[in-house]
Amino acid sequence: GQSLEQPSEVTAVEGAIVQINCTYQTSGFYGLSWYQQHDGGAPTFLSYNALDGLEETGRFSSFLSRSDSYGYLLLQELQMKDSASYFCAVCNQAGTALIFGKGTTLSVSS
Amino acid sequence: SQTIHQWPATLVQPVGSPLSLECTVEGTSNPNLYWYRQAAGRGLQLLFYSVGIGQISSEVPQNLSASRPQDRQFILSSKKLLLSDSGFYLCAWTSGVSTDTQYFGPGTRLTVL
Numbered sequence: 001g002q003s004l005e006q007p008s009e010v011t012a013v014e015g016a017i018v019q020i021n022c023t024y025q026t027s028g029f030y031g032l033s034w035y036q037q038h039d040g041g042a043p044t045f046l047s048y049n050a051l052d053g054l055e056e057t058g059r060f061s062s063f064l065s066r067s068d069s070y071g072y073l074l075l076q077e078l079q080m081k082d083s084a085s086y087f088c089a090v091c092n093q094a095g096t097a098l099i100f101g102k103g104t105t106l107s108v109s110s
Numbered sequence: 111s112q113t114i115h116q117w118p119a120t121l122v123q124p125v126g127s128p129l130s131l132e133c134t135v136e137g138t139s140n141p142n143l144y145w146y147r148q149a150a151g152r153g154l155q156l157l158f159y160s161v162g163i164g165q166i167s168s169e170v171p172q173n174l175s176a177s178r179p180q181d182r183q184f185i186l187s188s189k190k191l192l193l194s195d196s197g198f199y200l201c202a203w204t205s206g207v208s209t210d211t212q213y214f215g216p217g218t219r220l221t222v223l
Contacts, residue, residue, distance in 0.1 A: 035208045042200055042214035043154070050210075087154065091209055096161055097144060097169070098212055102153035 002026045002090050004065035011107045012078050020073045020104045022088035030091040032064050032071040033098065038084045046073070046086075076105070083108045112137035116215035117200050123222055129188040131176075131218050133201030136182065141203040143211065145176055160184060164221040189208040196222045 004024045012018040022032065031050035035043040049055055049064035049071060061074040076081055085103040093100055121223045123129060135141050145157040156169045167177050173192060179187045184201060189197035201215040 014142065031210055035212075042217050043212075043213050046215070088138045089210075092134075095209055096167070097156055097159040098157060098209065100146075100154040 002092055002099040004039070004088055004090060004099065005070075006086075006088055006101045006104045009107070012045060014078055014080060014110050015055050016067050017074065017076050018078060018106065020075075020086050020088075020106070022027060022071050022073075022101060024071075024088070024090050026069075026090050028091075028095070029051045029066065029069075029093055032062070032079050033089045034062055034073045034088060035087045035100070036084050037087065037103070043101065072077045078108045080110065082106060112152055112203075112213065113214040114201060114203055116199075116214055116218055118182060118218060119216065120219045121221070122190050123220065125222055126190050129186070129191050129195070129220070131186040131199055131201075131220075133186075133215055134182055135203045138182070138187055138203070138205065140181060141205060142188040143178060144202040144204075145184065146187050146200040146202065148200065150197070154200070158186070193222050210221045 004005040033048045034046040036046050037043040043096045047062040049062050052066055059076045064071040082103045085105050087100045087103045089100045115134050118167045130175040140162050145186045146203050147157055148154050158168055160166050160178045163178055174188050199218045
C-alpha cells in the first residue's frame with residue numbers, strides 16, 4: 001500500500017525560508033503532489049513532480065528524488081498568509097486516486 | 111471553466127439519522143470523482159472514488175456509501191449516522207488523464223450529536 005510521512009508542525013518567521021519534507025512508500029509511483037489548506041477551507045493544488053529535480057512556481061518550489069523516495073516543498077519569502085496545512089500526496093497503485101499524508105501545519109509569525 | 115459544488119455547507123444531525131451529501135461538477139465531462147473525510151486537525155482520508163457512472167470504489171469499510179447516478183454528480187450517503195462520522199467532507203474531481211491535480215469543492219462540515 002501507499003504511505004507518506006511528513007512533519008506534523010513547522011514554525012517560521014516572515015521573510016524566512018522553510019522546507020517541508022515528505023517521504024513515501026508506494027507500490028508503483030507516478031509522482032508526488034503538494035496541496036495547501038487554510039484553516040476551514042478546502043485543499044488547493046500547489047505542485048506536482050513526476051521526475052527528479054526541482055520545480056519552481058513563484059515563491060514555492062517542489063523537489064523530488066525518486067531513488068530516495070523523498071520530496072520536499074520549499075517556501076521562500078514567507079508571508080503570514082502562508083500559515084496553513086501542507087499535504088504531500090501520491091497516487092494509489094491503480095493510478096486512480098490520491099493518498100494524502102497527514103499534513104504539516106506551518107505557522108508563520110511576524 | 112470548471113466548478114465544483116457541494117451542499118449543504120454545514121449540517122448538524124442526530125446519531126442514527128440518515129445522511130445525503132451531494133457534489134456536482136460543471137464544465138467538464140467524465141471526471142474522476144472523490145469523497146474525502148477530514149477529522150478536526152487531521153489529514154484527508156479517502157472514502158470513495160468513481161471513474162464513471164455507477165462505478166464506485168470504496169477505500170474504507172464503514173457505514174457510508176456512495177453513488178454516481180449521473181456523470182457529474184456524486185452522492186455520499188448513510189442510513190444511520192454515528193458520532194464518529196462527524197468531520198469535514200470534501201468532494202474532489204480530476205480529469206481522467208491527470209489524477210494528481212485534484213480540485214476540491216468547498217466542503218460540508220458535519221456534526222453528529
